[in-house]
Amino acid sequence: DAGVIQSPRHEVTEMGQEVTLRCKPISGHNSLFWYRQTMMRGLELLIYFNNNVPIDDSGMPEDRFSAKMPNASFSTLKIQPSEPRDSAVYFCASSFWTETEAFFGQGTRLTVV
C-alpha cells in the first residue's frame, strides 16, 4: 500500500481565497484524522471521522474550516476564506478503528500571504 496520500504537498494562496486539501487514506482503514502542525501548538487534532461520519470536530478552529469524507477513500479539508494565520502544515492520518496507531501522510504545507 502507498500509505496515506495527501495533495498538494505545498500550497501558496492569497488571503481570502478558498483552499482545499485532499487526502486518500490507507485502503481498509475506517478512521481518518486531520491535524494541523504549528510551532506554538504542535499537532492539533482538527476533526476525525469514523466510517466516513464526522465524530468530533471540536478542534476545527472556526466556521471557515470544513471537512468532508464522501467515501471511504477520500476526504477534503476546506478553508474559505483563508487567512495568513492559517499558514501551517496540515496532516491527514488514518487507522483501523480497533488499532490505536494512526498512519500519517506527508502533509500539506499551506502558506497564506
Place this chain on the structure above:
Amino acid sequence: DQQVKQNSPSLSVQEGRISILNCDYTNSMFDYFLWYKKYPAEGPTFLISISSIKDKNEDGRFTVFLNKSAKHLSLHIVPSQPGDSAVYFCAAGDSGTYKYIFGTGTRLKVLA
C-alpha cells in the same frame, strides 16, 4: 490549555549515550500513550505505545515508561544513533475514542 506537554523543545545527546525525552499530561482519563517520530518534510511515524495498565514497554532500543500518579511518561533511546535525530511527539488519549492529543514535540539531535 495544553493537555499534553513536552517542556523541552530540544535535546542534544552524544552518539551511544542514552536519550531521555519527557512528556506530561493533565487528563487522568487518558489511558493510552504513544510516541511518534518525525523527520523533516515527512509525516510523523509511530514509534512505540503504552497502555495505562502497564508502566513500561520496550521495543529494541526504545523503552517507554509511564508514571500514572505523576501523569508523566518518558521515552528512553539506548544507545542513541545519529539516525535518531528527529522531532519526537508524545500523544495521549482515550483508547475508546481514538482521539489523541499531541504535545508540541522535542527535537532530538544525536551528535556523532
